[in-house]
Amino acid sequence: MKRTTLSLFAGATALAAVTGFAAVSAPGDTGSDTTEPAATLPVERTGLLCPAPSNSDLAETSYTSFTPVTEGADEKGTAALEAATAESEGEKGGKGEEKGDKGEKSGDKADEPVVQPKEPGTPATGKTSGADTPALIGTAAGSHAPGWTVQQTTEVAAGTGRGLLGLNCTAPDTEFWFPGASTAAGRTDYVHLTNPDDSAAVVDIELYGKDGALKSTVGEGITVAPNSSESLLLSTLSDVNEADVTVHVGVRSGRLGAAVQALDDRTGGDWLTAAADPASELVLPGIPEDATSVRLVLFTPGGSDADLKVRLASPSGLITPAGHETVHVKAGMTTGVDLGEVTRGEAGSLVLTPTSGSVPVVAAVRVVRGKGGEQESAFIPASDPVAARATSADNRAKSTTLSIAAPDRAAKVKVTASSGTEGGTTATKTFTIKGGTTQNVEAPVPAGLKGTYALTVETVSGGPAYASRTLTGEDDDVAAFTVQTLPDDRGMVSVPKAEEDLSVLQQ
Template sequence: MNRTTLSLITGVTALAAVTGFAALTTPDAPGTDTAKTAAELPVERTSLVCPAPSTSDLAETTYTSFTPATKGTGSEGKAELRSAAQQSGAGAGGEDKKADGGGKAGEAGKTGEAGKPVLKAEEPGAPVTGEASGADSPALIGTADGKFAPGWTVQETTEVAAGSGRGLQGVNCTAPDTEFWFPGASTAADRTDYVHLTNPDDSAAVVDIELYGKDGVLETTVGEGITVQPHSGEPILLSTLTREKQDNVTVHVSVRSGRVGASVQALDDKLGGDWLAAAADPAGSLVLPGIPKDAKAVRLIAFTPGDADADLKVRLASPSGAITPAGHETLHVKAGMTSAVDLGDVMRGEPGSLVLTPSERSVPVVAALRVVRGQGAKQETAFIPATRPVGTRATVVDNRAKGTTLSVAAPFRSAEVKVTASAGSDGGTAASKTYTIKSGTTQDVEVPVPSGLKGTYALTVESVSGGPVYAARTLAVSAEGVPGFTVQTLPDDRGMVAVPEADEDLAVLQE
């Protein structure tokens, strides 16, 4: 066997080991069955990045980490969040060689304190929290491996007492990737929107940011070739990229080299603010779940990145079934242009989910909702992007004894789901309940709060049977009469990966 063949075998063996990121298949020879049924195995490593939470000195931020218990993971592993600056000086596995990690497992360190993680998980099945204050909190980079990797979920929740964007801001820390879509951003005078880019890797990332308004692409000055240094976060103020002032803008982040995490922070002078998470990949049909029943104003923003216009049917999955919003039966989205329509007080006291489907031919679209609650000067804003279905399992964290609402939608077929409330971060016993969601409806389900709850808890939703389900959690915290709230969707956590069984076939390596 020559050296080339040995090198190929080595490369194939290494690829097969990375079960969390790739599945190896080999061609079948005629009359043989070398590739057998794929096995579902837990991922072995998960990376997440959290953007810098706020520029306000009044900001109070909570980080919450949780991993649902998963069979087949073994007994080893860890999950930590550290500041990006710490990561740049860390050794293998994220340990800082200059100081010992310190503190017992599950105990949060101060943001930026040398050697200590912002939080470190103790065991799957129970949340862990950490805190930060003020405007100097940095972006965070996290890694979970072993038993902590499958379904690892981290949320950053910030309360801002006053000023632009005041209210409650929440965002799920995201996996680094190479492309993101954000319909619903703005460059208007009363909005201060940042796109936060966080690079978790050892080499610089090069990123392009494109902005699309009602008439197409906006002319930008410095949106191309933005360098994000290794282990760092970079907030980019959208209004510095273009001179055009528009209320409804779609942001496209594409990475030329490397990878980043990306989120948009949208701060309004009068309507509070929140994080706008990346929308689901462009698709012909989209679901935007969990519009609160007391929403006073709902705006739909959509964009099609291709060269064909899209015509969409607009439906609302309500508790009683699918209905058509009066006067907004369809939406026409011109190619390369951002379209927006104000649906007003469309909820009328009932929760719901917006469902977009093609009127005729299917054209890929991205979409998000801007939702406003409250009255007059006491209004607050949140965003709901189109999202993937719950799939096998999805989790949302930082749920509290009061102010937590879980909405579950089955827009196409009836479905059964299981909802599990974890133990609390400071104590309590997990509880589960199963629900049936009728076709075409959205239900605000009665959450099974853990008995003896102390602290916050996680909610894990699992598909049991039936059609695809979509879910979102609303967290409401009012301060001084202002109804602060934030909404997070629950896409599949991708904690399991299909790994086909394969027989060794050296014939494919022969020259």
């Protein structure tokens, strides 16, 4: 996450190279000021990484791919998802000979794409089952690149981590923070690392508990082979049992996709995706209104303690949870706070602000729905705002709840439902969210819907808006659910104005 600026600069440089030679001026050059504002253009290439969905033979996984239509994007483009199954030449040859001896065709799950992305504006879906579904490496270019989103949703009928597990496949990066993991008894948490490049990546994994860093030597210098994926059980990285753990993934060389799969014996499981970059003010949007337990987990990576004011943006405004007005986070230590049934039957988002001094913090909440043997859990990390546009790819009639928060000023947002994967026409609604509130909006549904559909949220005016989508299981008697935050899709990039100046070739 620390290298986002560098990635955008590289993209801008590539675009400048395509459009012509940029004029170069030294600081001491004289002449009139011809500086022009940067142009905002659609990105030309996007990469996404999806971790291996489950190690359960009962797992049923669906993938939904969607690219919103973007004005100014290339007319043509491509998108593809391929299995992250790097093998040596010897391994490939050995497998080929074995299949030849048996008279079989040389094809398996790793050879066939699980989903074939369609043209922008139309979602596409594919399904797979079992424990041997590999991680996926995706690349989109041209018209398919701006805002490309892939949702991975897995249903596990029984066993540890049973329930509904979902995540938006993520872009490769070099640093990730995961507050909310655990090495406690009853929890089985894995960190999944996926390398999309043709060279190996080297990564360090650090764990932090309530008393600071957990001792571990096996988390240093982990090598992830090219075009491959690895999953590491957190309890093998440290033998300390901790209820609340913050996982830090730092890439020494290369880049990776990273996510934590958190499985619980009693309350099911879900994916814990990376929290927004450390910041002094954080928003965790869209806690389900019927949450029976909400646990806030925080960590500050700097050398200073943090004191934060805790507020809930409810439908009627900002309120302070009784008994949890503030939280103190010690430097380098993970802090967990049990907020109970904080939403009390209404939509809500947590808003964290410093009481004094700005100290960067990362945060996530673990949410539980249901009671007794029908409990299910999910995670909501601190999120970046929707900004220009964000997309949720996998939505289903009567099973989708869209939550939008405007923690500061009022925000006006436009929500567009795409056509369905098997039919239906687009629909659009506009909502105004009052400042300091969270609203579960009545999101549009495609007319004549068949299959699943995508929701695209765009900020029209006002203050920053934060959003999340809750997807519930089809069985009304079970509390199965998953929540995905909706930060900006990074479909647009700011490119400095450039003019052709061939004189630079003579310098």
